[in-house]
Amino acid sequence: MKNNKLFILVSLTMVCLTVYLFATAPPPLDDGLKKQGIQLPVSVLFNIIAEENNVARSIYTKEIVTQGKKSGLKFSEDWQDKTVEAGPLPALFLRAVSQALERKPVPVSLFLGSDFPISSANAFDGQQNKIFQKIKRVPHKPAFFYTEGIKRHVAMFPDFAIAAACVDCHNKHPDTPKKDWKLGDVMGATTWLYPDETLSIEEIMQTVAVLRSCFKEVYSGYLQKTQSFTSPPEIGDKWPADGYYLPSEKVFFTRYEQQASRETMRILLAKIHAQ
Ligand code: HEC
Numbered sequence: 001m002k003n004n005k006l007f008i009l010v011s012l013t014m015v016c017l018t019v020y021l022f023a024t025a026p027p028p029l030d031d032g033l034k035k036q037g038i039q040l041p042v043s044v045l046f047n048i049i050a051e052e053n054n055v056a057r058s059i060y061t062k063e064i065v066t067q068g069k070k071s072g073l074k075f076s077e078d079w080q081d082k083t084v085e086a087g088p089l090p091a092l093f094l095r096a097v098s099q100a101l102e103r104k105p106v107p108v109s110l111f112l113g114s115d116f117p118i119s120s121a122n123a124f125d126g127q128q129n130k131i132f133q134k135i136k137r138v139p140h141k142p143a144f145f146y147t148e149g150i151k152r153h154v155a156m157f158p159d160f161a162i163a164a165a166c167v168d169c170h171n172k173h174p175d176t177p178k179k180d181w182k183l184g185d186v187m188g189a190t191t192w193l194y195p196d197e198t199l200s201i202e203e204i205m206q207t208v209a210v211l212r213s214c215f216k217e218v219y220s221g222y223l224q225k226t227q228s229f230t231s232p233p234e235i236g237d238k239w240p241a242d243g244y245y246l247p248s249e250k251v252f253f254t255r256y257e258q259q260a261s262r263e264t265m266r267i268l269l270a271k272i273h274a275q
Contacts, residue, residue: 039198046155100214114188116178
């Protein structure tokens with residue numbers, strides 16, 4: 001690609017990132033924008049949102065759940081029960097994000113599925129299960145395909161048992177259909193759905209901004225809940241690694257956005273450069 005065209009595209013990308021990712025409330029998408037500019041394949045969107053989700057999940061699992069348990073915070077599958085003084089397990093954090101996404105005006109959806117799920121609502125079936133079996137054989141590759149029945153492009157990213165806690169909790173759970181998970185197994189797949197084959201950069205950024213707003217909603221819902229505990233953790237700029245504290249929404253998201261924006265920018269620019 002010619003340098004000046006690349007320069008224009010890179011500048012356009014920077015503008016989009018600024019407008020969509022750093023605005024407090026993303027502006028509604030102008031219909032006219034949808035058909036303008038370059039169109040990128042839906043796999044670019046999937047790679048970006050999978051990376052955004054990895055960053056959020058990793059910070060939540062390592063910095064909040066794992067460190068929090070050491071500092072006296074509790075996490076449970078019944079966390080939404082008023083009488084339970086606990087926060088969401090990582091899988092339930094994701095479930096809450098996916099429910100928040102369903103209520104937003106972007107046509108993207110998310111679910112964490114498995115062939116041996118604790119919750120039968122998370123079972124893969126039909127074509128999805130067939131492709132999931134392939135992913136298990138070549139576990140480091142995500143799969144991208146189209147499902148005619150629901151008219152959706154689908155991306156499945158393998159979800160590995162990366163910690164002993166994954167395996168222990170699942171093997172011991174009263175509802176698990178499988179009791180011999182091992183470290184490193186593909187326990188499931190984070191699955192994303194989107195209706196269109198291509199999108200503009202604006203649409204990608206809009207979707208990322210909406211996904212981020214869902215992470216925020218769920219995290220602040222958890223923070224709010226902790227304030228009803230008998231002994232509420234202090235919310236501010238400290239993390240559970242420092243003691244019985246939780247980072248405020250702003251502190252949590254500053255860390256998340258710095259890491260995620262770098263990744264998103266990298267994927268987007270690599271793709272544009274290759275066009
Ligand atoms: C303390 C217990 C616990 C830990 C630790 C845990 N999980 Fe789970 N996980 C659950 C529960 C409970 C569900 C079902 C949630 C629901 O109702 O949707 C679940 C759901 C899932 C699902 C969706 C399919 C299913 O089983 O319903 C996958 C995939 C999954 N977990 C993978 C992991 C991985 C990978 C890790 C480690 C990084 C992990 N889990 C850590 C308890 C746990």
